[in-house]
Amino acid sequence: MVLQRDIGLVGCGEITRTQHGPFLLGPANDTGLRLVATADPRQGLGTGLRHYPDHCAMLDGEPALAAVSIASPTGTHFGVARDALLAGRHVLLEKPPTTTLAELEELAAIATKQGRVLVTSYHARHNEAVERLRERLAGRLPPRRIAIEWREDFHRWHAGQTWPWRAGGLGVFDPGINALSILCHVLPGLPFHVQRARFRVPPGAETPAFVDMRLTWQGGDGQAVFEWRRGGEDVWDISIDSVDQDGRTEALLLRGVRTLLVDGAAVVTGGEDAEYAGVYRAFHDALERNESSISTQEMRLVEDATAAAEVERTMDAI
Structure with a gap:
């Protein structure tokens, strides 16, 4: 039996509307990750999900949220991920994970200290x-x-x-x-x-x-x-x-x-295009292992x- 976990999406731009959202809301989602809320200052997904103007409001308004998937512009990733980890949520980062290697290393340290799972996702x-x-x-x-x-x-x-x-x-x-x-x-x-x-x-x-x-x-x-x-x-x-x-x-x-x-x-x-199915199945596996999966070599290059x-x-x- 797959453990059910509530997840929120930050960022409702093109990649969320064409990839993240359709998988999480679709019949192929076999991960137990249940999309319940989104956060974006401009738009939601228009699917009846609870929607918030920013990630802080979502974290405050969804106390049962187990994880946050971050697909907002790259420059926002560090701040959103830091806040989510400090609020006790697991975090999935869309690529590029951060703007600098130092930011990614700091997030890894916070995840370890908080006992949360951090995953850098590379869909390709x-x-x-x-x-x-x-x-x-x-x-x-x-x-x-x-x-x-x-x-x-x-x-x-x-x-x-x-x-x-x-x-x-x-x-x-x-x-x-x-x-x-x-x-x-x-x-x-x-x-x-x-x-x-x-x-x-x-x-x-x-x-x-x-x-x-x-x-x-x-x-x-x-x-x-x-x-x-x-x-x-x-x-x-x-x-x-x-x-x-x-x-x-x-x-x-x-x-x-x-x-x-x-x-x-x-x-x-x-x-078939199964990239984001792979992303979320890998995230699910990391959550099951309670183990972060962080790749840093890309940002170093x-x-x-x-x-x-x-x-x-x-x-x-x-």
Whole structure:
């Protein structure tokens, strides 16, 4: 029997309306997490749930709330998560989890002190193709070469939004951190280093719309390119040159996060979008274990790239 726990959602923007809400309120929700309330200063989900103008009002008004899922703009995550943990609630953080690594480490310390569960969620990890890639790389020597290409139409995913361009919004790292999360997931424990980085920042913005970074590790190097642009198809590709246990080189390509090619042949193709089902099932499992699941390497790489970056101010708006 699955233990029932009441959960509240903070932030009712696009990602909540298309992903968090539909799973939690839908028939596929087998986690025991029961969505009872939302908090957002502008809008609710329009589903008859109790709604509050901010997270503090929700925490005060829902004494039985066991957990809080935070899907508001990134710059708000730290304050909301801190308040929720101090109020005795477990916390799930949408990506990027915080604006800095120090904030994430502070939240981890608060969760430990409060005896609460904190989970950093990276939805792109929850795909069959990603898991099959992780299994294929397990036990091998570090890959020789990695190339990441992550390009999105900004207006397709963030129409009318300005927060990604402000300090703390992280710019194109908002989607790009998905690629970093996959990399850290399929090659756990491999210490990546940022050797150089180049940023392009649009007029009036404080964060980059384009990032080109060189990664190195023992035995190999790689390149990651993240781009927000206007128009065009989304590109979410990670290619890895790896050597199997027989000494044979394999070209592995994760295409669009749901297709895995090995030497050009499809091993996993397509499949349903089950990313947020995976997010909430992983959160449920962490709650059952009473154990936090916090990944910090992604934020470290973002900070290392920012520190190393050569910044170019462009004249072209996105």
